[in-house]
Amino acid sequence: MNVAIECQQLTKRFGERTAVNQLTLTVPKGSIYGFLGPNGSGKSTTIRMLCGLMTPTTGSGTVLGYDVMTQSEEIKQRIGYMSQKFSLYEDLTVEENLDFYAGVYQLGAAERKQRKAELIEMAGLTGREKQLAGSLSGGWKQRLALSCALLHKPELLILDEPTAGVDPVSRRIFWDVIHELAKQGITVLVTTHYMDEAQTCDWIGFIFFGNLLAEGTPGELIERMEANNLEDVFIELVRREEARQAAEGGAR
Numbered sequence: 385m386n387v388a389i390e391c392q393q394l395t396k397r398f399g400e401r402t403a404v405n406q407l408t409l410t411v412p413k414g415s416i417y418g419f420l421g422p423n424g425s426g427k428s429t430t431i432r433m434l435c436g437l438m439t440p441t442t443g444s445g446t447v448l449g450y451d452v453m454t455q456s457e458e459i460k461q462r463i464g465y466m467s468q469k470f471s472l473y474e475d476l477t478v479e480e481n482l483d484f485y486a487g488v489y490q491l492g493a494a495e496r497k498q499r500k501a502e503l504i505e506m507a508g509l510t511g512r513e514k515q516l517a518g519s520l521s522g523g524w525k526q527r528l529a530l531s532c533a534l535l536h537k538p539e540l541l542i543l544d545e546p547t548a549g550v551d552p553v554s555r556r557i558f559w560d561v562i563h564e565l566a567k568q569g570i571t572v573l574v575t576t577h578y579m580d581e582a583q584t585c586d587w588i589g590f591i592f593f594g595n596l597l598a599e600g601t602p603g604e605l606i607e608r609m610e611a612n613n614l615e616d617v618f619i620e621l622v623r624r625e626e627a628r629q630a631a632e633g634g635a636r
């Protein structure tokens with residue numbers, strides 16, 4: 385299986401509102417897929433469906449080969465997920481937070497010790513093991529949260545705006561870690577509003593009003609839209625879609 389995520393016509397409705405509309409996408413194994421779109425366009429709702437946290441209204445899909453409609457528990461056990469407001473225990477130390485999540489993932493003593501050591505090193509947290517999570521700066525907290533999400537060696541990492549509000553240096557360090565994980569074969573689906581981050585993804589999907597408007601490599605999208613950079617692509621896609629919707633509304 386060379387595909388980590390595939391979904392066909394995935395739709396989520398909240399009452400009258402369609403948050404995600406017939407979304408069809410494929411995320412190849414080992415790739416970094418950047419999921420972009422303005423606020424409220426349906427990114428988090430898509431992610432929640434793919435993580436097994438929310439059942440789609442209609443459509444179909446698999447995550448690591450498991451059905452998003454019926455196998456949410458299998459999916460949850462095999463993925464690493466870091467939400468926008470990742471939850472660390474601020475009154476616990478770095479090590480205690482890792483211990484807590486190792487317990488959640490039911491790691492045995494030997495594996496727990498080994499994974500903790502590996503992840504503390506990967507996240508650059510060496511020397512901070514006894515520091516309270518609440519006293520860490522934003523960038524360190526975020527890397528600790530990432531480490532917690534990786535304890536059980538997930539094959540797929542789903543990150544919802546992991547770098548929101550983090551300074552540029554910490555963002556760069558975080559993305560170096562993401563690229564390193566991808567090199568090790570871990571698939572990453574990530575949402576971001578930062579175009580410098582999106583530029584380094586292997587694939588990009590652009591969603592607006594719940595619809596996937598464009599998909600491709602950053603270079604392909606820039607070329608296809610005859611744009612100078614991804615920010616221009618983003619703005620042009622929004623402009624075209626708004627114009628299309630206005631025309632449709634006017635025609636009614």
Ligand SMILES: Nc1ncnc2c1ncn2[C@@H]1O[C@H](COP(=O)(O)OP(=O)(O)OP(=O)(O)O)[C@@H](O)[C@H]1O
Nearest residue numbers: 398401402403421422423424425426427428429430
């Ligand atoms: N539980 C819910 N009940 C009702 N409406 C919801 C619910 N969750 C999301 N929505 C609506 O669905 C739409 C898509 O929201 P979603 O959070 O998926 O967007 P997003 O692209 O992740 O936005 P942001 O970039 O701000 O995080 C929005 O209009 C939102 O108000």
